[in-house]
Amino acid sequence: MxxxxxxxxxxxxxxFKKGEREGLTKILRKYGVHDIDQGIKTYLRVNKVVWNKIEQGQPREELLHKRFTDTFNLLGMNIDGTLAEREYRTGLDQNFxxxxxxxxxxxxxxxxxxxxxxxxxxxxxxxxxxxxxxxxxxxxxxxxxxxxxxxxxxxxxxxxxxxxxxxxxxxxxxxxxxxxxxxxxxxxxxxxxxxxxxxxxxxxxxxxxxxxxxxxxxxxxxxxxxx
Structure with a gap:
C-alpha cells in the first residue's frame, strides 16, 4: 500500500474549469466584452502560455498580472490588467x-x-x-x-x-x-x-x-x- x-x-x-468560466464571464462582462465565448478562448490561450512560462521558472507574479492586459489587447481593448487580475482572484477564492x-x-x-x-x-x-x-x-x-x-x-x-x-x-x-x-x-x-x-x-x-x-x-x- x-x-x-x-x-x-x-x-x-x-x-477549476467551472469556477474559472464563471469568474472570466464576470470580468469580461464588466469590461464590456460582448462575445464572451471568444473572450474566454482568448484568455485561455494567453493563460496557457503564461503557465508554461511559470513552470519553466519565469517570474510568477509579473506574468500573472499581465495575462488580462494581454487578453484584452488581443480583443482590441485597453484595461488595467492588474486590477482585473485582483478582481478575478477574488472571484476564484469563492470557487468551492x-x-x-x-x-x-x-x-x-x-x-x-x-x-x-x-x-x-x-x-x-x-x-x-x-x-x-x-x-x-x-x-x-x-x-x-x-x-x-x-x-x-x-x-x-x-x-x-x-x-x-x-x-x-x-x-x-x-x-x-x-x-x-x-x-x-x-x-x-x-x-x-x-x-x-x-x-x-x-x-x-x-x-x-x-x-x-x-x-x-x-x-x-x-x-x-x-x-
Whole structure:
C-alpha cells in the first residue's frame, strides 16, 4: 500500500474549469466584452502560455498580472490588467466546486491510514480559501504550494521540502496524483517518486515520458493506492 499521497488540486479534486468560466464571464462582462465565448478562448490561450512560462521558472507574479492586459489587447481593448487580475482572484477564492466523488476518495484513503497532502502550483490565498470552502482541507495533514516553496512543478525542487519533512519517501511508498502530465507526472519523475496521471477525458500522452499509473476514475486511484 502507498504510504504518502500528494494530490494536485485543480481539475484533480476541485472543479477549476467551472469556477474559472464563471469568474472570466464576470470580468469580461464588466469590461464590456460582448462575445464572451471568444473572450474566454482568448484568455485561455494567453493563460496557457503564461503557465508554461511559470513552470519553466519565469517570474510568477509579473506574468500573472499581465495575462488580462494581454487578453484584452488581443480583443482590441485597453484595461488595467492588474486590477482585473485582483478582481478575478477574488472571484476564484469563492470557487468551492468539488469534482464528484473527490471527498469520498479522500475520506477512504485517510481512513485507510494513507498520509494525504496537497502539492499545487496554484496561488496560495486562492487554494487555501477553496480548500476550506469545499471542506476538503480536513483530509490533509500538509499543504505544499509553489508560492511558498519558490519553485513550481515540474521542477524537482518543488518536492524538496516535502521530502525533507518526510524522510522515508521513495518511489515505492509515495505517489503524486494530478491531471497535468507536464507538471504532476514529470515533476514526480524528476523527484524520483511514482505518479498517477488522472486522465478522466482519456487524453493522449504526447510526451516522451510515462506516468507510473493512469487512472480515469477515483475508484481506480483508490485501488492503485490501497493495493
Amino acid at each position: 502507498i504510504k504518502y499521497a500528494i494530490f494536485d488540486l485543480d481539475d484533480t479534486l476541485l472543479d 466546486y468539488k469534482i464528484g466523488g473527490a471527498e469520498r476518495l479522500l475520506a477512504n484513503l485517510k481512513n485507510a491510514g494513507v498520509h494525504l497532502m496537497v502539492g499545487t502550483n496554484g496561488i496560495k490565498q486562492t487554494q487555501i480559501s477553496r480548500l476550506k470552502g469545499s471542506n476538503l482541507d480536513q483530509y490533509f495533514e500538509d499543504f505544499f504550494i509553489s508560492e511558498d516553496i519558490g519553485y513550481t512543478k515540474p521542477d524537482k525542487r518543488f518536492f524538496t521540502p516535502i521530502q525533507h519533512k518526510y524522510l522515508d519517501m521513495d518511489e515505492k511508498n509515495t505517489v503524486m496524483i494530478g491531471d497535468r502530465i507536464q507538471a504532476d507526472v514529470l515533476g514526480a519523475k524528476r523527484a524520483a517518486l511514482s505518479s498517477i496521471w488522472f486522465n478522466p477525458n482519456h487524453s493522449i500522452n504526447s510526451e516522451d515520458y510515462q506516468p507510473t499509473y493512469i487512472a480515469q476514475t477515483y475508484d481506480q486511484i483508490e485501488k492503485i493506492i490501497l493495493n
